[in-house]
Amino acid sequence: MKLWSIILAALLATGCTTDIAPTDTKSVEIPEPAEIDGDASLREGTTDFRHFDFTLNTDGSLKSRSTTSIVTSTFDT
Numbered sequence: 001m002k003l004w005s006i007i008l009a010a011l012l013a014t015g016c017t018t019d020i021a022p023t024d025t026k027s028v029e030i031p032e033p034a035e036i037d038g039d040a041s042l043r044e045g046t047t048d049f050r051h052f053d054f055t056l057n058t059d060g061s062l063k064s065r066s067t068t069s070i071v072t073s074t075f076d077t
Helices: 002-013
Strands: 046-056 062-076
Touching (some): 002 062
16 A cells, blocks of 8 residues: 555656546457467566655655655565
8 A cells, every 4th residue: 555655646746647537438349368378487576666755644645745856766576
């Protein structure tokens, strides 16, 4: 849950909206996934997420944000 709070705070800090209501009600047909020959593997790693610096309250809500200081958060993948 904390990861989603961080991502949401970062999106809000950059001016993104969380309103994702559909503007069109047409249905879309999703094709079946293609079969893949060979073996699959699972690897652990990390990914870096660059965003404006922010501070959260103890309940996970946004306390403050910067519009000038960019920081990098590293997440396990």
